[in-house]
Amino acid sequence: xNLDEIRRNFPVLSNSIYLNTxxxxxxxxxxxxxxxxxYEYARDxxxxxxxxxxxxxxxxxxxxxxTADFLNVPISSIAFTRAISEGMNxxxxxxxxxxxxxxxxxxxEHPSGIMPWLNLRDKFGVKVVKVKISDDKNTFLNELDDxxxxxxxLISLSHVTTDTGHKLPAKEIxxxxxxxxxxxxxxxxxxxxxxPIDLIDIGCDFYSFTAHKWLLGGWGVAGFYVxxxxxxxxxxxxxxxxxxxxxxxxxxxxxxxxTAHKFEFGGxxxxxxxxxxxxxxxxxxxxxxxxxxxVSKLTEKLKSGLADIPNVIMRSPNNLDFCTGIVTFSLGKxxxxxxxxxxxxxxxxxxxxxxxxxxxxxRISTAFFNNENELDxxxxxxxxxxxxxx
Numbered sequence: 001x002n003l004d005e006i007r008r009n010f011p012v013l014s015n016s017i018y019l020n021t022x023x024x025x026x027x028x029x030x031x032x033x034x035x036x037x038x039y040e041y042a043r044d045x046x047x048x049x050x051x052x053x054x055x056x057x058x059x060x061x062x063x064x065x066x067t068a069d070f071l072n073v074p075i076s077s078i079a080f081t082r083a084i085s086e087g088m089n090x091x092x093x094x095x096x097x098x099x100x101x102x103x104x105x106x107x108x109e110h111p112s113g114i115m116p117w118l119n120l121r122d123k124f125g126v127k128v129v130k131v132k133i134s135d136d137k138n139t140f141l142n143e144l145d146d147x148x149x150x151x152x153x154l155i156s157l158s159h160v161t162t163d164t165g166h167k168l169p170a171k172e173i174x175x176x177x178x179x180x181x182x183x184x185x186x187x188x189x190x191x192x193x194x195x196p197i198d199l200i201d202i203g204c205d206f207y208s209f210t211a212h213k214w215l216l217g218g219w220g221v222a223g224f225y226v227x228x229x230x231x232x233x234x235x236x237x238x239x240x241x242x243x244x245x246x247x248x249x250x251x252x253x254x255x256x257x258x259t260a261h262k263f264e265f266g267g268x269x270x271x272x273x274x275x276x277x278x279x280x281x282x283x284x285x286x287x288x289x290x291x292x293x294x295v296s297k298l299t300e301k302l303k304s305g306l307a308d309i310p311n312v313i314m315r316s317p318n319n320l321d322f323c324t325g326i327v328t329f330s331l332g333k334x335x336x337x338x339x340x341x342x343x344x345x346x347x348x349x350x351x352x353x354x355x356x357x358x359x360x361x362x363r364i365s366t367a368f369f370n371n372e373n374e375l376d377x378x379x380x381x382x383x384x385x386x387x388x389x390x
Contacts, residue, residue, distance in 0.1 A: 001290055006369050017348040017374045022162070022190055022326050022365035025216040028282070031275050035218070038271040056270040063277030067223050070280050071207070072198040076259035077231070079224045080273055084189050085112035087208025087224035088156070090263050091185050092116040093237035095154065099125030102151045104144065106168075107132045108161040113187040117156060127151070133161055135317045137169050141176060148180050155182055159197075159207075160190035163353045163363065164316045165326025167191070174203040183230075189213055193283055194325055195292040205230055211272075214325075214367070217279030221272045226260045240265035291368045295325040298366040298375060302327050305379040311386050315354065315361055328353045330361035331382065334389050342388075346381045 007013050012026040038056070045052050060080075068075040081087050103117045107130045120126040129147055134140040144155070155177050160167050170186060177184045185206035191197060193214030199207055207225040211217030226234065236243070236256065243265040244256035256262040283291065306312045311332035317323055331339050336352035339362045343350055353363035364378065 001286060001294060001368065003369070003371060006286075007371070010369055013369065017370075017377055019364045019366065019370065019374070019378070020349045020351050021214055021216075021367040022165070022363060023213070023351045024219070025193075025213050025367070026369075027216060027218050030282070031216075031218065031278050034278055035271050035275050038274060042271075056274070059274045059277070060268070060270050063273050063280070066277045066280045066284075070197075070284070071192075071225060072200050073225055074228060076261075077226050077228055079226065079260040079263040080268060081208070081222045081224045081264070082220060083112070083222050084110075084187055084208045084210050085116065086222065087206065088112060088116045088185065088187070090224060090237065091154070091156075091206050091234070092120055094234035094263075095183075096235070097124040097126050097153070100127065100151055101153045102127045102129055102149070104129050104131055104147050104152060104155045104157075106130065106157050106161060108163045108166070109156075109158060110162040110187065110189065112189070113156060113158055113162075117154075126153075131157075133164070133166050133168075135166075135319045135322060137172070137319075137321055141169065141172055144173065145176055148177070148182060152180065152182050155184045156187070157184075158187040158190065160194065160324050160326065162190055164328045165190065165324040165363075166317050166322045167195075167324045169321070170202045170204065174205075178203070190324065190326065193279075193288075193291075194295065196288050199225055211276040211279060215276065215279045215283065217276040218272055220269060221276050223276075224260070224263065226263065231258070231260060231262070234263075236262065238265060242266070242268075286368065294368040295366055296323070298368075298370055298372070299323060299325055299327055301372065302364065302366060302375050302378065305375070306382065309379065309383050309386055312382065313359070313361070315359065325366045326363060327366060328361050328363045330354075330359055331386055332389060334385070336360035336362050339385065342385045343378075343381055346377070346384075348378055348381055 009028045010026050012018050064078050068078050105114050117128050121128050131144050174184050183205040186204050188207050188209030192209040205227045210222040212219045243262050244254050247253040313330040315328040336355045340352045350362045350364045354360050
């Protein structure tokens with residue numbers, strides 16, 4: 001990696017120490033320019049002109065190919081969505097639910113990863129059960145195993161947890177679930193773009209992810225993987241144009257797509273999906289394995305430095321099997337909102353984490369474009385704040 005060249009492509013890095021990729025990843029000059037170019041092309045020649053329409057639809061399908069290759073799945077299994085929660089709701093309203101059915105989530109889910117299931121609880125009497133996140137893989141899997149019973153219908157977990165950045169043992173979770181006839185969906189918000197993901201190897205039934213975090217692809221576009229075995233079994237919930245063909249005759253018949261495309265409906269922001277493809281191409285050009293190694297090195301440096309600062313309490317895992325680029329820590333009794341504000345006053349952008357608990361802290365996202373000097377600034381700031389709030 002040519003870090004200087006990489007950093008020049010992200011102007012935000014000249015204006016702040018940006019450590020919030022887990023919230024929203026910065027967009028590059030190249031992608032921002034291409035989005036503008038596409039809109040200008042449509043503006044000048046007409047968005048519904050056959051050539052413009054064909055060009056944009058073709059490039060959008062290129063993104064579908066890139067996404068499928070990136071996750072090692074068939075192209076027919078990828079649907080474009082607008083957000084992770086849309087993929088979650090496709091599953092929530094695509095399965096048949098009875099009172100007493102159970103869904104297992106973790107103790108650290110983002111609202112998008114739990115609100116669809118709480119909605120089912122309120123509508124159908126489904127029970128939502130929580131498994132506690134653990135730093136030990138065997139402990140976690142044993143606790144998950146203990147919760148699975150004859151009523152368990154779905155396990156919905158973040159591949160990487162949003163608050164503390166625990167990377168869960170996805171393949172082992174799926175093996176355990178499928179041994180018991182239970183389906184699995186993962187929230188890939190904090191995973192896609194951080195490290196290699198092979199969904200065929202993992203074996204999950206559904207995987208929902210977004211472009212606007214570690215993929216650095218911008219807001220408003222996302223993807224949803226459906227295991228081919230589920231494409232026919234998953235019921236259609238919301239639908240509309242482009243999910244299939246409507247017979248305008250007297251019968252009003254609808255013939256849905258035979259691929260995951262059947263779960264897409266309505267107009268889409270084609271330029272933004274094209275940008276998602278460009279983001280994947282950029283990640284590929286750097287090498288996802290190189291990105292993982294780079295992030296691991298930065299994370300290790302940050303954690304090591306934080307360990308030497310009084311009153312710092314690490315909330316992210318130390319077990320390498322669970323570690324990611326998310327480093328969450330508390331500083332004494334200082335609330336995460338206040339700690340984040342103190343950091344922002346020093347031009348360091350992190351994000352409050354665990355804010356509704358008694359162990360509130362700050363989440364630092366170390367991305368491949370960050371450098372060691374920025375982490376030194378973080379450590380100096382934390383040391384200074386620690387001395388100020390004794």
